[in-house]
Amino acid sequence: MTIYIVTTGSYCENITDELPPLKTLVTESVNCSVRRVGRFIQLALIGAGRASQQLSKNAAVYFTSGSGDMAVTVDVLNAIYRQGEAPRPLSFINTVSNASCFYIAQSLQLNGASNFVSSRYFPMESALRLALLALKSGEQQAALVGAVDVAVTPLADHRKRMGVDENATIAEGSHWLQLVSDATNRDVLATLDDVQPFKDRAALSAYLSELPFNDTDYLALGQFVAPNEVSQWLAETDLPQFKFRDGVGEFKSQAGLAFCQFVEQGVGRLIYLNRDVVGRYMLVVVSCGAGD
Amino acid sequence: MSSNDKNHADKPKRRAFFLAAGIHSCLGNGIDANLATLQQLPQPPALLDNDLTDEQLNIPYKLLAESPLADLQNRLYQVIDDVLEQALTEANLSQAQRQAMSLYLGSSSFDIGINEANFQQQLAVETDTHKAMPLPGPSMANVADYIVRSQGLRGEDFSFNTACTSSANALMSAVAHVEAGLVEHALVVGVELYNDVTALGFYGLDLLTRSVMRPFDKSRDGLVLGEGVSAVIIGRAAENQQQGFYLCGGANLCDTHSITMSNVDGSGIAEVMQLALANADMAANAINVIKAHGTASLANDEAEAAGLHRLFKPLPKVCVLKPFIGHTLGACGLNELILFYRAIEAGFLIATPGIGADSGDLNVQLNQQLSPVAPGNFMLNFFGFGGNNTSLVISNKWEAEA
Numbered sequence: 184m185t186i187y188i189v190t191t192g193s194y195c196e197n198i199t200d201e202l203p204p205l206k207t208l209v210t211e212s213v214n215c216s217v218r219r220v221g222r223f224i225q226l227a228l229i230g231a232g233r234a235s236q237q238l239s240k241n242a243a244v245y246f247t248s249g250s251g252d253m254a255v256t257v258d259v260l261n262a263i264y265r266q267g268e269a270p271r272p273l274s275f276i277n278t279v280s281n282a283s284c285f286y287i288a289q290s291l292q293l294n295g296a297s298n299f300v301s302s303r304y305f306p307m308e309s310a311l312r313l314a315l316l317a318l319k320s321g322e323q324q325a326a327l328v329g330a331v332d333v334a335v336t337p338l339a340d341h342r343k344r345m346g347v348d349e350n351a352t353i354a355e356g357s358h359w360l361q362l363v364s365d366a367t368n369r370d371v372l373a374t375l376d377d378v379q380p381f382k383d384r385a386a387l388s389a390y391l392s393e394l395p396f397n398d399t400d401y402l403a404l405g406q407f408v409a410p411n412e413v414s415q416w417l418a419e420t421d422l423p424q425f426k427f428r429d430g431v432g433e434f435k436s437q438a439g440l441a442f443c444q445f446v447e448q449g450v451g452r453l454i455y456l457n458r459d460v461v462g463r464y465m466l467v468v469v470s471c472g473a474g475d
Numbered sequence: 476m477s478s479n480d481k482n483h484a485d486k487p488k489r490r491a492f493f494l495a496a497g498i499h500s501c502l503g504n505g506i507d508a509n510l511a512t513l514q515q516l517p518q519p520p521a522l523l524d525n526d527l528t529d530e531q532l533n534i535p536y537k538l539l540a541e542s543p544l545a546d547l548q549n550r551l552y553q554v555i556d557d558v559l560e561q562a563l564t565e566a567n568l569s570q571a572q573r574q575a576m577s578l579y580l581g582s583s584s585f586d587i588g589i590n591e592a593n594f595q596q597q598l599a600v601e602t603d604t605h606k607a608m609p610l611p612g613p614s615m616a617n618v619a620d621y622i623v624r625s626q627g628l629r630g631e632d633f634s635f636n637t638a639c640t641s642s643a644n645a646l647m648s649a650v651a652h653v654e655a656g657l658v659e660h661a662l663v664v665g666v667e668l669y670n671d672v673t674a675l676g677f678y679g680l681d682l683l684t685r686s687v688m689r690p691f692d693k694s695r696d697g698l699v700l701g702e703g704v705s706a707v708i709i710g711r712a713a714e715n716q717q718q719g720f721y722l723c724g725g726a727n728l729c730d731t732h733s734i735t736m737s738n739v740d741g742s743g744i745a746e747v748m749q750l751a752l753a754n755a756d757m758a759a760n761a762i763n764v765i766k767a768h769g770t771a772s773l774a775n776d777e778a779e780a781a782g783l784h785r786l787f788k789p790l791p792k793v794c795v796l797k798p799f800i801g802h803t804l805g806a807c808g809l810n811e812l813i814l815f816y817r818a819i820e821a822g823f824l825i826a827t828p829g830i831g832a833d834s835g836d837l838n839v840q841l842n843q844q845l846s847p848v849a850p851g852n853f854m855l856n857f858f859g860f861g862g863n864n865t866s867l868v869i870s871n872k873w874e875a876e877a
Contacts, residue, residue: 297863
């Protein structure tokens with residue numbers, strides 16, 4: 184069964200000093216004003232709203248994040264231990280990550296399944312993995328899959344939390360794909376061909392050696408692939424690199440950026456791979472032009 | 476056999492079964508200890524002193540039976556190690572099978588208690604030049620990451636955070652992956668331990684009672700928070716070796732009526748139960764017992780009761796677990812599943828004598844007597860903040876048909 188990518192929705196901004204306001208973008212994206220929500224939920228609404236054209240009411244939401252709603256959790260912890268205040272009810276409820284799913288469903292008038300799921304090194308990849316199986320099995324017919332990561336001031340603390348250099352550029356990202364199993368009357372941007380885990384490098388290498396490549400294939404290396412490993416994979420596959428991180432600041436769910444950028448570019452097939460610190464790998468394959 | 480049951484039996488035979496389990500709750504550490512205490516009357520919670528805010532609070536909580544609330548930086552992982560070992564020992568998997576497992580973890584709070592303890596420790600020695608920083612390594616997957624490393628897992632890991640449905644949703648994904656052949660065995664884990672954010676958050680919502688929870692009872696007056704960590708190993712049985720319990724259907728829907736509760740008319744809850752039945756290829760009358768979510772809060776029980784009455788005419792037997800173990804939030808999906816099905820395997824249906832003993836204002840009577848349960852089909856409901864509603868249908872009918 185073929186799974187189609189029919190829309191994308193992106194927001195990605197480097198943060199230089201102050202966090203840019205998002206309220207207007209939220210209203211533009213979901214066509215309504217959403218009050219009393221924090222920055223994390225605002226980012227989710229912007230990306231999800233931008234990917235929501237012709238979205239089925241029954242679409243499932245698969246939402247992920249590398250760090251979750253850090254902003255609200257940091258506020259709540261500071262309130263308890265520095266100010267001696269119990270968390271305000273809405274702040275407490277919003278510490279549960281699927282509060283964002285609620286606002287997405289409410290704003291986009293959805294009543295399908297919703298999941299907030301993460302994996303430390305493969306957040307977007309894992310959300311896509313669940314969505315792909317649900318669509319292929321027929322359990323779902325449409326899915327909105329997205330990843331959000333938010334920046335929290337002071338940025339010096341944020342950099343420490345991210346584990347990046349004190350001068351590193353920080354970014355916020357919200358990247359979403361709308362997937363459907365039946366693309367009748369839809370403009371197809373791409374197909375999601377594969378999302379597959381590998382237990383180690385050898386297993387991925389063996390798989391790639393059997394995968395026929397063509398002239399319009401690109402290789403993208405995820406953000407957790409070590410710099411010295413990038414050249415090894417490029418040599419091993421002999422594919423041109425799809426560089427999606429140039430000029431983009433640090434945030435933890437950059438896989439979403441790769442997929443949205445590639446689909447928006449609209450040409451060829453993307454072989455994306457990422458790894459974690461124990462040496463497990465994840466492969467995602469996206470093909471553009473499938474609907475031509 | 477009804478026509479619905481026949482359709483059910485005609486489905487593909489290589490189902491994913493609940494092969495083994497482990498649990499540590501306020502009732503005890505280990506399956507046997509939990510089942511023994513489950514046959515006694517539910518007990519009131521402990522009252523925990525909390526002086527973090529201006530008000531001196533006593534917050535009702537059901538704490539783990541065999542792990543004192545101390546050494547919070549290590550307690551979580553010690554309990555997880557122990558519970559995993561219970562399940563893995565019972566599953567009797569080879570080392571290679573263990574390592575190939577994928578992990579599906581559900582929690583509302585993950586390692587927030589560890590973050591709280593670390594932050595407090597930093598604050599105690601904070602200076603103008605060395606400020607304490609909350610949440611130094613934010614990730615919902617920190618706990619999963621620990622399990623992956625400590626168990627040497629090479630499969631995938633997924634951390635679900637959908638409030639009180641987290642581990643139920645984790646279970647559904649695990650079963651789907653095993654049945655699809657994506658993984659041979661799945662390790663499903665539910666985790667919920669004491670933390671100040673949860674305790675103070677629920678206190679602030681005014682949802683807590685200081686006595687035993689009384690779901691669906693006319694004197695219900697709120698919930699008690701509970702600790703619980705549990706694990707289930709899911710695996711496919713070989714042809715002609717079907718045995719025990721398995722998930723035969725389930726559904727999850729987002730109800731946008733309110734971020735804190737379902738519509739009291741029961742429409743949202745009826746819809747997810749109906750979808751779970753459809754997913755299991757069953758009619759409502761094929762369900763023998765319902766394990767209700769039963770938070771004992773006024774509106775949530777009203778919504779669940781209304782949903783049940785929309786779908787089931789008459790209601791089958793209804794039972795609840797929360798009076799015994801408290802509301803274990805993101806872990807309740809797995810904690811309650813394990814206690815429910817293992818109690819049936821041990822020969823009894825959960826009973827809450829004196830709680831929900833008559834139909835009351837909601838017209839839901841809870842099972843009052845411990846009694847054996849014939850093999851059948853069972854619905855388990857879980858509803859959470861954010862409108863996340865999940866209903867599971869499990870069965871042990873293969874046992875009877877083998």
